[in-house]
Amino acid sequence: MSLNIIVLAKQVPDTRNVGKDAMKEDGTINRAALPAIFNPEDLNALEQAIRLKEANPGSKITILTMGLPRASEVIREAIFRGADSGIVLTDRTLGGADTLATSYSLAQAVKKFGNYDIILGGRQAIDGDTAQVGPQIAEKLGIPQVTYAEEILDLSNGTVTVKRRLENGVETVKAPLPCVVTVTGTADECRPRNAKRVMRFKRAVSPSEKAKLSEAEQAIVDARPDLQLQEWSAAYVDADPEQIGLPGSPTKVKAIENVVFTAKENLRLEGNDDQALEDLIKELIANHTIG
Amino acid sequence: MANFYTDNPDLRLHLSHPLMKKIVELKERNFSDAKEFDYAPIDFNDAMDNYDRVLEIVGDMCANTVAPNAESVDHDGPVCEGGRVTYAEGTQKNLDACRKAGLMGMSMPRRFGGLNFPITPYIMAADIVSRADTGFENLWGLQDCAETIYEFADEDQRARYIPRVCAGETMSMDLTEPDAGSDLQSVMLKATQKEDGTWVLNGVKRFITNGDADIHLVLARSEDGTKDGRGLSMFIYDKRNGGVNVRRIENKMGIKGSPTCELTYKNAKAELVGSRRMGLIKYVMALMNGARLGIAAQSVGVSEIAYREALQYAKERQQFGKAIIEFPAVYEMLSVMKAKLDASRCLLYETARYVDLYKVYEDIEKERKLTPEEKAELKLYRKYADACTPLAKGLTSEYCNQNAYDCIQIHGGSGFMKDYACERVYRDARITSIYEGTTQLQVVAAIRHVTTGTYRALMDLYAQMEVSAELAPIAAELKAMVEVYQKAVDHVLEVNDPAYTDFMARRLVEMAGNIVMSYLLITDASRYNSESMAKSAKVYFNMAQAEVTKHADFINRISVADIAAYQQ
Numbered sequence: 097m098s099l100n101i102i103v104l105a106k107q108v109p110d111t112r113n114v115g116k117d118a119m120k121e122d123g124t125i126n127r128a129a130l131p132a133i134f135n136p137e138d139l140n141a142l143e144q145a146i147r148l149k150e151a152n153p154g155s156k157i158t159i160l161t162m163g164l165p166r167a168s169e170v171i172r173e174a175i176f177r178g179a180d181s182g183i184v185l186t187d188r189t190l191g192g193a194d195t196l197a198t199s200y201s202l203a204q205a206v207k208k209f210g211n212y213d214i215i216l217g218g219r220q221a222i223d224g225d226t227a228q229v230g231p232q233i234a235e236k237l238g239i240p241q242v243t244y245a246e247e248i249l250d251l252s253n254g255t256v257t258v259k260r261r262l263e264n265g266v267e268t269v270k271a272p273l274p275c276v277v278t279v280t281g282t283a284d285e286c287r288p289r290n291a292k293r294v295m296r297f298k299r300a301v302s303p304s305e306k307a308k309l310s311e312a313e314q315a316i317v318d319a320r321p322d323l324q325l326q327e328w329s330a331a332y333v334d335a336d337p338e339q340i341g342l343p344g345s346p347t348k349v350k351a352i353e354n355v356v357f358t359a360k361e362n363l364r365l366e367g368n369d370d371q372a373l374e375d376l377i378k379e380l381i382a383n384h385t386i387g
Numbered sequence: 388m389a390n391f392y393t394d395n396p397d398l399r400l401h402l403s404h405p406l407m408k409k410i411v412e413l414k415e416r417n418f419s420d421a422k423e424f425d426y427a428p429i430d431f432n433d434a435m436d437n438y439d440r441v442l443e444i445v446g447d448m449c450a451n452t453v454a455p456n457a458e459s460v461d462h463d464g465p466v467c468e469g470g471r472v473t474y475a476e477g478t479q480k481n482l483d484a485c486r487k488a489g490l491m492g493m494s495m496p497r498r499f500g501g502l503n504f505p506i507t508p509y510i511m512a513a514d515i516v517s518r519a520d521t522g523f524e525n526l527w528g529l530q531d532c533a534e535t536i537y538e539f540a541d542e543d544q545r546a547r548y549i550p551r552v553c554a555g556e557t558m559s560m561d562l563t564e565p566d567a568g569s570d571l572q573s574v575m576l577k578a579t580q581k582e583d584g585t586w587v588l589n590g591v592k593r594f595i596t597n598g599d600a601d602i603h604l605v606l607a608r609s610e611d612g613t614k615d616g617r618g619l620s621m622f623i624y625d626k627r628n629g630g631v632n633v634r635r636i637e638n639k640m641g642i643k644g645s646p647t648c649e650l651t652y653k654n655a656k657a658e659l660v661g662s663r664r665m666g667l668i669k670y671v672m673a674l675m676n677g678a679r680l681g682i683a684a685q686s687v688g689v690s691e692i693a694y695r696e697a698l699q700y701a702k703e704r705q706q707f708g709k710a711i712i713e714f715p716a717v718y719e720m721l722s723v724m725k726a727k728l729d730a731s732r733c734l735l736y737e738t739a740r741y742v743d744l745y746k747v748y749e750d751i752e753k754e755r756k757l758t759p760e761e762k763a764e765l766k767l768y769r770k771y772a773d774a775c776t777p778l779a780k781g782l783t784s785e786y787c788n789q790n791a792y793d794c795i796q797i798h799g800g801s802g803f804m805k806d807y808a809c810e811r812v813y814r815d816a817r818i819t820s821i822y823e824g825t826t827q828l829q830v831v832a833a834i835r836h837v838t839t840g841t842y843r844a845l846m847d848l849y850a851q852m853e854v855s856a857e858l859a860p861i862a863a864e865l866k867a868m869v870e871v872y873q874k875a876v877d878h879v880l881e882v883n884d885p886a887y888t889d890f891m892a893r894r895l896v897e898m899a900g901n902i903v904m905s906y907l908l909i910t911d912a913s914r915y916n917s918e919s920m921a922k923s924a925k926v927y928f929n930m931a932q933a934e935v936t937k938h939a940d941f942i943n944r945i946s947v948a949d950i951a952a953y954q955q
Contacts, residue, residue, distance in 0.1 A: 133388075288448045291441045291489040291502055295426035298440060320425070 098154030099251070101145045102206060104217030104230065105138040105159050105174060107167040111222050112136075124352065125223065134170045137218025139177075139286035141279040144248050145216050146178035146287065152251070156180045158209070162190060162202055168302040168325050175297045176289040181322070183209070184302055187330040189341045195224070197344035199232030204333040206237060214256060215276045219244060227278070234276035241276040242269055246283045302327045391454070391515045392446025395691070397729070398511055400915040401736040402438060407507065410740060411435070413747040414505045424497045438508040444488050445512045449519035452484045457520035460644035461811050470632030472599035472646045474526075481523050485555065491530050492553030495537060499545060500553035506746065507739040510684045514735070517688020518695075521815035522642035524688065525596050528681045532558040532604050535674045536623070538749075539661040548602055548623065559600035560674060561592045561624070561650065568594075569828055571606065571667055572616040576652060578607035586622060586659055588630070588652040596822075598648025599633050601626050604674065605657060606666050621666040622657035630655025641814030676772075678823045679780040680742060683735050686780075686819045689787035689812060690728040693794040696809050697721060700798050711797070720797060722926045724790045726908075729923035731783040733907035734900075738775035745769035771845065774836035775903075781829030782900045784819035791816035827893070834892040837876055842899040843869070849906035855913040857921060861928045865905055868935050872898045875942045887947045894938040901931035 109130035111118070117129045142157075149155040159174045159182035161167045171182030185205045193201065206215065215234075220227035227243070234241035246261040249268065256275060260267045261282050271277075299316055301309070302325040306317055317323045330340055338344060365375050380386045392398055411434045412418075418434075420427035428434035456477030463475035474482070485491060493509045495501025517524040533552040537545055552558060567573040576590035588607055592598070603624040610618035624631060630653055637647040661670060698721055701712035711717045748757060748765035757765065791813040795802035802809045820826045836842050846869050854862045875898065879891050905928045912920035 287487040288452070288484055289444045290487060291444055291493075292426045293489070294440045294444065295428075295437045295502075298436070316429075 097152055097252075098156070099148060099152050099213045100211055101148060101155060101157045102209065102212050102215045103138070103142050103145045103157055103159050103174065103179065104202065104215065104233070105142070105161045105170045106135040106218075106221045106223075107132050107161065107163050107170045108135045108221050108223040109133075119354065122352065132166070132169065134173050135218050135221045135223075137220060137222075137279060137281050138170075139218075140281055140283040141216040141218050141277075142174055142177060142179065143284055143286040144245070144277070144279055148214070148248060148251060149178065158182060160185065160202065160205055160209070162186070162193075162198060162205075165302060165304045165327065168305060168327075171302075171325050172297065172300050173289075175300055176294045177287055178290070178293070181325065183326045183328055185328050185330075185333065187340075189330050189337060190335075192342035192345060193340060194345035194347035195226050195228040195232060196346060197340050197342075199229045199236060200339045200344060201330065201333070201335055202229065203233045203236035204335045205328060206233065208328070208333045213273050214251070215274070217276070217278050219278045219280045230276055230278035237274075237276070239275050240271040241278070242271050243278045245277045245279045248277065297323065299323050300325055388447065389450035390443065390446040391449040391518055392442045394446070394450075395515075397732060397917070397920070398442070398514070399439070400911075400917060400920075401732065402435070402442075402508060402511060403915070404507075404736065404740065405914075406740045406744070407435065407505075410505050410507065410743045410747065413751065414503065414743070416751075420497055420503065427497060427503070438504065441490075441493075441502065441504070442508060442511060442515070445490060445515050448484050448488055448490070449515050453481050453516065453519035453523055456481055457523070457644075457811070458808070460520060460522065462643075464643045465636060465646040467633050467636045467646070467648070470634075472633055472636060472648065474646070475644055478523065478526065478644050481520070482526065482555070482557070485527060490527070491555045492533055492549065493530065495533055495549050495553055499537075499549035501533075501549070506680070506743045507736060510680060510735065510739040513681055513684035514687050514691070514732070517685040518691045519688075520644065521685060521689055521692075521812070522644035524681075524685045525642060525645040526557060528685065529558040529560070529597055529600065531677045531681055532560050532602070532674065534677050535560075535604060535621075535670060536660070538673060539621070539665075539670050540623070541661075544623065544658060544660065548625075551602065556601035557597055559595055559597045559603045560678070561595050561598070561603050561605040562671060563594045564591060565593050569825065571671065572619075573614075574606050574608060574619055574667070576605065576607040578609040578620060578622060578657065580609070586657045588622060588624065588655040588657045590652050591634075592648075592650040592652070594637065595648045595650055596645055598636075598646065598650050599626070603631070604660070605652075606671055607657075609659075609663050609666070616667040617664050619666040619668075619671075620663045621660040621670040623660055624652075624655055624657045628656045639818075641811070641817055643814075675823060676742075676776050679776050679829075680735075680738060682819055682823045683731075683738065683776075683779040683783045686783040686787040686816075687728070687731045687735050689816045689819065690724070690731055690783070690790045693787065693790040693809070693812050693816070694721070694724045694728050696807065696812065697724060697790075697794040697797040700801075700807070700809075704799075717797060720793050722922070723930060724793050725919075726923040726927035726930065727786040727790055729920055730904035730908055730927045731779075731786050733911050733920075734775065734779045734904050735783060737907055738772065738779045741768050741772035741775055745772050770841055774833065774841040774845070777824075777829040777832035778836075778842075778896065778900050778903065780823065781820075781826045781833065781896065782904070785826055787819055788816045830893045830896045833896045833899070834888065837892075837895045837899055838880060838888070842903060843873065843876075846872075846899075846902055846906060849903070849910055852906075852910045853913060854909050855916075855921070858909040858913055858924055861905070861909050861924060864928070864932070865902065865909075868902055868905070868932060871935055871939045872902055875939045878942060882947060884947050886950060890950050890953075891942050891945075894942060898935045898938050901934050905931045 109127050110133045120126045145157050157179040159171045159179050162185040165186050167184050217230045231241050242258045244260045245258045247259045250257040254273050255270050257270050261280050300323045411431050421429045428437055460475045460477040465472050465474045492501040493504045497503050513528050516527050533549050536548050578586050580586050605622040605624050608618050609620035632651050634649045634651050701717050704711045745768040794809045795813050798809050908924035912924045
């Protein structure tokens, strides 16, 4: 059975390798200082999607990402690894969205996309760490959701079987299609880029990127539909202006505090006998380090 | 994210060498594949961009998959059970990543599923893979064997086997036997032609790297009653047909992830490659030349990791109140390691380019008649490749051993423990100067280019190249060094005693290597405007000068009569 797979992906600042200049004075992220990367757990989701595609010949993987026009970079990255095409949902009016507005906007894009069998995405993005967008999209689309997925064990007869990684073990669940599955970072890593795919699709561009190319380069893109990424606006996905961007975001940031961990005091316990050990344990319990 | 290609700017510099334009244009036949294959380049810049992007994949995979697996692969190793080999878990993951990344059959034509890369970027990938895990380079690098199938097998065999290699099936070259190591003329594995014309193989092979491969190239005696190389032919054995079993795998000192197998052939069905009797004298020689270039790349990768590990430790390790890198005894060692590494890499890519050029002309010759100019170039580049390959294999493998030794030395007592990567590097390095022909055999192949003047011709060629003002004094001194070398060569030629020439051969070849690498370093450093290469050029030249003087002095003082004292 061939599947229509949507993978939700986000371009995020690489918060894993944070240097001194990672934050601006006002406490917000200094995006200029951090490289923009493919959200790591979205790559885990992509690997699950590619496996579904391998197991179901004829399947298509479409990447859906919301962000600045340059978010088409994550679509290319996904295509290099095995995805087929992608859509950047990009619009000035979408800026400043919290998870509610984001999930609304993406859900609108999914509705516009139409025929799909399964939506995969990372559990959460490393910039916000909310893990809310995937589940909210499922709610807005009125379809089931499976979170904390570690592996898709089976997909057949309109049902997907998923292994979930929970705090104290694993759980295997079934869900009817279509559904949303969010994948955790404990799932298998995404495969590397494929050499031939990189050479074949390196010219894949969105319309705004294409506009910057030379005529000769544009002609190459025009001749090959598989190089044409899509850009959708808020209006194109019939989004209600009140529910998107800042107006659609009830989350308001009151203040941001820069927390620096420092050891304020130290205590030295002398001795090498049981008494010293007991004193140490008592001290640790007293200041709630243990117990 | 860590990347072993992009974190090493010298690689991009070497890839940008001006000869690449000619290589790529010939290799791509003026970019005619672009009409048929949507991943073929449309022009030179497009092709170079492709190499760069694919090497970035190699660098990513090596830094984030292969290198992190290296320690466990070294520890676990492969196992042999029931005649079959199972790789260590890390090795399987590495191979899986390589297949998914499409990094097999890199130099094979597109019509067989390959990437049609020239040798130079392919060798660069080998350099990178070896830095990540030297033993894994063996498994990955055996895709080289497809080159031999492409060159010498018929179109039907190419179409049946090469796509399988490109899809990720592994290969082996089954040459060595218990009584045929360096002397392959004594190979005894028996090939018998049955009445229906098909062949079967019977006998034993030993020390076969990746001996449980999917596709084997086998050297076997097809001519009954013969005893020398002229009775040997080359065969393809396909594991799907069965008949070859792994009796045991060796317990080795290094490259432990790569299974070294003893094989038994029992009526194993095989296909003849090319013509009978040409197995050793033509096909294996070609196979070996490719493999030797591969070992040179592997050696450069070892030198790279050895230098990096040593540098990092020397910066971190504090003694007597400061980092040990601040002590002259330590920084000298490090700079010499770096100089040997950079010199090795210059020679590696110079050789790769020569190999690329003559091979591409040979390939074009299969399609059309070459012009007289092209034919002359083919001959010239083949000669340079023939001269540079044993030089590169011999010297880069010796240097990587020296660098691995010094890497441990810089780690001190900690380097002797299993806690640091350097002890694995030291063990892995050791085989490079032995297999695919020992250094002593590389000298045998190289000495004729000393006596017939190929190296001298290269030196004269390099002497005409542009050098920066900073390095001009070295260029001037190198001219004097060439004279010292020539005097030593002339002296040995005048003595005209084969035993004496053999006795002095390694010294002469090393002198040639020292001078050639000095030239390459100053010209490459100038061309690429690279400060680090210029620094290495100075350090290397100082060492080379001392070495050349030492050897010249020895050759001058020691006569034929003195050899007796050495005979055992």
